[in-house]
Amino acid sequence: MQNTFSPEQSNLPQNQEQAIHLRDYIRVISKRKMTVLTFLVITFLTVFIATYTATPYYTAASQVLIEKNIGPSSLDSNRMYWDPDFLTTQFELIRSINVCRRVVKQLQLDSKYKHYFFEPRKDGLFTYLSSLKNGVTNFFTDLLTSDTTNQETVPLKGDALLSVTTEPITDADIIAAMIQGNLSITPVANTKTVYILYSNKHPAMAKLVVNAVVQAYMDEILEIKLATSNYSLQWMTSKAGEERKKLADSELGLQQYMRQNDLVTVENKLAVYPQKLAEFSSQLSKAQAEQKEYESIYAQIKNYGDNYKNIETISIFANNTVLQSLREKIFTTEQKIKDLSKKYGYKHPTMINAKAEFDQLLQEKKYEIDRIIDSTRNSYDLAKTREENLKQLLANTKQEMLNINERFMQYSIMKREVDMNRVLYDALTESINKAGVTEQSQDVKIWVVKKADLPFFPAKPRKKRNLALGLILGLFGGVGLAFFIEYLDNTVKDGNDLERRFGLTVLGSVQEVQEKSQNIETSLLKNSLSPLAESYRLIRSSLLLSTADHPPRSILVTSMGPQEGKTTTTCNLARILVQNNKKVLIIDCDMRRPRIHSIFGVPNSHGLSNYLAGSRDKNLLKSVPDEAIALILSGPTPPNPAELLNSNKMKLLIDEMLKMFDFVLLDSPPVQSVTDSLPLNKLVDGTILVTRSGKTTYDMLESGLKKMHEVQSNILGIVLNGIKKNSTEYSSYVDYYHEEKG
Numbered sequence: 001m002q003n004t005f006s007p008e009q010s011n012l013p014q015n016q017e018q019a020i021h022l023r024d025y026i027r028v029i030s031k032r033k034m035t036v037l038t039f040l041v042i043t044f045l046t047v048f049i050a051t052y053t054a055t056p057y058y059t060a061a062s063q064v065l066i067e068k069n070i071g072p073s074s075l076d077s078n079r080m081y082w083d084p085d086f087l088t089t090q091f092e093l094i095r096s097i098n099v100c101r102r103v104v105k106q107l108q109l110d111s112k113y114k115h116y117f118f119e120p121r122k123d124g125l126f127t128y129l130s131s132l133k134n135g136v137t138n139f140f141t142d143l144l145t146s147d148t149t150n151q152e153t154v155p156l157k158g159d160a161l162l163s164v165t166t167e168p169i170t171d172a173d174i175i176a177a178m179i180q181g182n183l184s185i186t187p188v189a190n191t192k193t194v195y196i197l198y199s200n201k202h203p204a205m206a207k208l209v210v211n212a213v214v215q216a217y218m219d220e221i222l223e224i225k226l227a228t229s230n231y232s233l234q235w236m237t238s239k240a241g242e243e244r245k246k247l248a249d250s251e252l253g254l255q256q257y258m259r260q261n262d263l264v265t266v267e268n269k270l271a272v273y274p275q276k277l278a279e280f281s282s283q284l285s286k287a288q289a290e291q292k293e294y295e296s297i298y299a300q301i302k303n304y305g306d307n308y309k310n311i312e313t314i315s316i317f318a319n320n321t322v323l324q325s326l327r328e329k330i331f332t333t334e335q336k337i338k339d340l341s342k343k344y345g346y347k348h349p350t351m352i353n354a355k356a357e358f359d360q361l362l363q364e365k366k367y368e369i370d371r372i373i374d375s376t377r378n379s380y381d382l383a384k385t386r387e388e389n390l391k392q393l394l395a396n397t398k399q400e401m402l403n404i405n406e407r408f409m410q411y412s413i414m415k416r417e418v419d420m421n422r423v424l425y426d427a428l429t430e431s432i433n434k435a436g437v438t439e440q441s442q443d444v445k446i447w448v449v450k451k452a453d454l455p456f457f458p459a460k461p462r463k464k465r466n467l468a469l470g471l472i473l474g475l476f477g478g479v480g481l482a483f484f485i486e487y488l489d490n491t492v493k494d495g496n497d498l499e500r501r502f503g504l505t506v507l508g509s510v511q512e513v514q515e516k517s518q519n520i521e522t523s524l525l526k527n528s529l530s531p532l533a534e535s536y537r538l539i540r541s542s543l544l545l546s547t548a549d550h551p552p553r554s555i556l557v558t559s560m561g562p563q564e565g566k567t568t569t570t571c572n573l574a575r576i577l578v579q580n581n582k583k584v585l586i587i588d589c590d591m592r593r594p595r596i597h598s599i600f601g602v603p604n605s606h607g608l609s610n611y612l613a614g615s616r617d618k619n620l621l622k623s624v625p626d627e628a629i630a631l632i633l634s635g636p637t638p639p640n641p642a643e644l645l646n647s648n649k650m651k652l653l654i655d656e657m658l659k660m661f662d663f664v665l666l667d668s669p670p671v672q673s674v675t676d677s678l679p680l681n682k683l684v685d686g687t688i689l690v691t692r693s694g695k696t697t698y699d700m701l702e703s704g705l706k707k708m709h710e711v712q713s714n715i716l717g718i719v720l721n722g723i724k725k726n727s728t729e730y731s732s733y734v735d736y737y738h739e740e741k742g
Contacts, residue, residue, distance in 0.1 A: 032482035039478035047470025056458035057199040060206035062214050063450040066090050067192045091185045094196060094217050100176035102216035103209060110172040116205050117175050179209060193449055203455045210452040221444050239428055247421035254414040277397050284390040291383035297376055320372060326365045333358045492696045495720050501698065502705065507688065507717035508539035512724055536576045539719055546716040552685035554654055558668045558677045560704040564692040565721035567595045570667040578628045582662040587632040589668045589680060591641040594634035596667060600624045607635025611653065612644040630661065646679035654683055671704040678711050686716035693722040
């Protein structure tokens with residue numbers, strides 16, 4: 001089983017969501033229980049001290065009914081509307097400084113009961129802390145406030161300046177402000193009643209003040225109403241006089257204008273002119289049509305000239321009854337002449353008479369045609385004259401109508417002003433009358449439902465509630481702080497998290513040694529059946545099964561940073577391997593900060609650095625007293641450790657040692673500190689990466705794994721050091737271990 005890390009595996013948490021169970025939350029709380037308990041204790045003690053050192057305050061309450069007054073002016077249905085801001089306005093009025101000043105004046109609190117509000121100063125820790133807090137507050141207030149004097153300068157026109165000196169704050173003002181700060185109003189749901197509450201260190205004073213507040217509120221409402229009514233009456237009376245004068249002036253001006261422009265019957269005249277204009281327009285249209293008709297007929301007559309035969313085809317001649325009768329008589333006479341010519345000659349008296357009659361009819365016909373022509377000419381001339389007369393009448397009528405409209409417009413403006421002045425004057429007169437009738441009525445009705453009683457128990461501090469809240473706040477705040485710290489903690493926590501993030505096998509976990517007297521480096525020698533020894537046996541088993549064909553024989557042990565336990569892991573792993581009758585060699589490749597010689601108590605005068613530098617000393621291998629472990633120490637610190645470890649002699653040394661030993665363990669420097677260990681990855685069968693819970697960060701681990709991936713390192717797995725006792729990594733085994741011992 002081989003593990004080759006790739007950078008893509010580091011994105012595993014972002015690409016694959018892991019289910020979060022309730023046990024994960026319980027694990028975080030259990031891990032950070034000291035944080036939770038510390039925050040809980042500090043919060044609870046703070047609340048406890050603040051509660052039991054606070055001055056008790058007694059609260060007196062008076063129940064009052066507040067509603068609008070339905071007087072004569074409120075009977076109008078249009079004014080009976082719901083006012084959502086009414087009660088809120090009354091609450092602010094009750095808490096106003098004017099009401100509080102009335103209470104101070106009414107009860108003589110600034111003189112008779114002054115000692116209840118200004119108690120003698122007591123020296124002590126809390127007094128000192130309070131004065132210190134007030135001093136700091138005043139300091140920052142002075143910094144943020146630009147007005148540092150008691151004199152204000154108001155600029156006026158020119159070079160004149162008006163100096164206004166502010167009045168000093170009196171004891172009455174201070175007491176009024178104190179009452180205002182401890183006064184509160186609580187409305188009763190679904191009713192018009194409210195509770196007026198006042199808190200004081202003295203129960204009798206609390207009762208006295210709250211009852212006085214109710215009376216002061218009533219007096220304030222009445223004074224506001226009276227002041228408003230008097231001001232309104234004065235203003236309306238003055239305004240009514242001005243409007244009366246304006247009305248009289250406007251009426252007089254309208255009358256003079258009507259007299260000057262003869263507008264007594266202006267409205268009747270305005271009704272006649274449009275009618276006349278319409279009638280003249282209609283007559284003009286008819287006259288123009290008639291004139292066009294006669295003009296057409298007369299033009300036809302002139303066109304035919306003396307040709308009476310063609311003239312008779314014109315409709316006015318063709319339809320004339322006289323001409324029609326003459327034409328019939330002429331036609332009859334012509335027939336008669338034709339019949340007589342068959343019997344008589346032309347000189348026969350009968351024929352002569354018939355011809356004379358025929359000539360007479362022709363003469364009458366000609367006369368009638370001439371008469372119609374003259375009549376048509378006269379009608380045409382008359383139509384033209386009538387058209388011109390109607391045009392003149394229409395133009396005159398239009399001009400007269402424009403003049404009358406102009407005068408009427410000015411008349412309407414003046415009359416509208418008169419009407420408006422009259423409406424304003426009538427409204428003011430009516431308002432003055434109503435204000436005079438309802439002057440003494442109030443818009444707000446107040447009844448005291450229940451007067452304040454003497455309080456026997458303090459209202460605050462509420463000790464049980466405060467302690468319960470402190471306990472709850474401390475508990476939930478501590479849990480929240482624990483989760484916040486856990487969220488900020490970017491270090492390695494457990495093996496499952498490592499496997500999820502990087503896809504690498506966790507060979508085993510080593511519990512943190514809590515006792516100062518216990519040394520993890522010698523613990524396996526003293527107690528081979530301890531949980532610590534079993535941890536390394538589990539690592540050995542995982543290591544032997546980490547490859548498919550055969551266990552890795554040359555193993556590099558490294559870490560990301562210093563003090564993560566790589567040297568200790570190397571030593572303890574060697575001791576566990578020796579217990580199986582294996583020959584084990586440890587090569588200390590950390591030439592910068594070697595520790596193998598100090599752990600086994602062997603002098604480090606000659607070692608690996610000498611060999612790699614070309615020394616021929618055959619006493620390179622060192623034995624460990626009472627232990628079947630061979631050592632190659634680091635030797636003196638060379639100037640170029642990385643170049644020596646990357647040399648061909650290092651590879652030859654490892655190959656030569658594998659012929660003599662079953663396992664060769666290389667203890668190397670941290671990956672992130674120096675590059676010494678990176679060349680060694682290519683010389684061994686595999687690499688064990690040591691991390692420490694709570695110390696090695698995921699960013700550090702990811703960066704180091706990328707470096708190892710670049711040199712194609714064969715990572716056998718990860719050893720997780722420093723597991724806490726309360727971690728789930730060891731809970732099952734520890735339980736089993738203790739049961740076995742029992």
